[in-house]
Amino acid sequence: MTDGDWRDDDPALRRTLAAAGLSATGRFVPKAGWVSRVWVGDEYVVRLNNNGQFRGAYRHEAAVVELLAGSEVPHAQHLAHGDGPDGPWYVSERLPGRTLYDAWPAADSRTRQAMIESLGAALRALHRVPVPADLLPPWLVDALAGKPWPAFHPPVVSATLQQVEAASRVPGHDSRLLADVSDWIQERLPLFAADVPVLVHGDLHGSNVIVDHGRVSGLIDFAEALAQPADVELDTILRWCARAREFPPTPDEQGLDETTLAEVPGWLRGAYPELFEREQLRERSNFYDMYGELALYAHHPQADIREAAQYRIARLLSGHNHLDGLTW
Template structure:
């Protein structure tokens, strides 16, 4: 989001209808922004989103999660209102200062970048101190695990890994021997998670879901994929983003960050939040989360070529290699 006020009058009929439904003034200016799964209007005080409903009940889930953040040290935008219009579900949140980390990062110098990650570590530590309701999952993920279409393939849910394996085995194009090896690999590593505490995990944390102003994180946004999982599940998307940042453009028509600018991020995060990394067999745990994501894609993605790419990545992982090889902390 820009630091300067929006200059586009609020004259979009859909936007005006949402503002009226939310009992908010219909005057003022809003900047329209594109999104992956929603239309967004950024105002001086509020952010309005209209969902394509690809993720059913996502805004209800997000509002419930944001309610858990009240009276905590987790920086986040307050929920103002939500509802449903003829065009789809909508949500209004407060506008918090700054721009996304994705927008801020390219022009920030090294001390500023390090300050941002230190501030992010503090926000995550506060988030992971919040006990999550048992089995907290987004509605779309609950539906997907029940056999409905998969609109996304993250965040990892340890207890659903074998379920994804069974689904992958139903495809005619699966490799029986590979999935047999995967089953053994999973069973050998499930004990690593037996005594984990379930905490509130954002589940989709990367440059576009972190707000920054003057070298500090002003808010974590988009809690639509928040889950109850071990805290180090948070590292799955964060480290995947660091290694493959070009795969995380903020909108379909833009580019992701250059991975070479994120080289130090894992080290800075580790130094500022060491307990997030302080797990026995951390690399094996991170490999397990990676397998979950690739197995979900292999099992559920509608495009055969993408399923095959995931299968190749699974084979590579079982041989001891994945994107984590390129990272250091």
């Protein structure tokens, strides 16, 4: 479905605005998305999730945004959320600017660096926000409890061995490979023993950052936010830099050219060096990657995706991952 398929007088939009107690006047521009239908208005943004996969995502996001109150984290204010005949909905203020994904291609190197340095400052502020140590999205709680997996990231360190057990129940699994993976994980779990969980966005890439005049005006979409070690944030950011074509804003669009993101890790490191100062950061990154591949191997419904994950798991055991060749 393209943007043009949705009109700004869509009845679902009008019903959602009415439920939120907001005026339906003004123009709303419909936008496509992976999960939600989105309308961008002059003053606020309306999102509607009608696929039913991410239980409690908007309620969770509202709770996370409440944690941000009074912090230095740039973000969109939550206005209202609820459940209606068209599905769960969420309304927030509209931030000035546009997504980093949209702004990136035309920006010069100096502006790109300024945006990434601003992102580093935003992340430092985010990771300083007090957070309950057990914060997890409800849909992820469901997945870890044995229900279907609507998404396979962000990593949850304490649940990594659980994914090995889940994979061992998949017909045709490679038991020798999983035995090696179990040993590999247990050898590395001590790397995380002293970690203090912080508030992690969990899905930070070009489409979830709003920029305006060369600075971040807001982080958006906290549906995957959770309490984990701070460098979990790097799992998605560096994956985006290394494999940007896999992160288009919608299924019908193209991701950015990875070569244009080559300097992002260095710029981010300069702005937020503490994020990169963990001992054995490469091994920690491999661990987060292993979690994601195991989740795919154990839970993805498509056999070819599971097979590809098995191959990448074997590469991880030999010391290679998706960040090979990326300077960070």
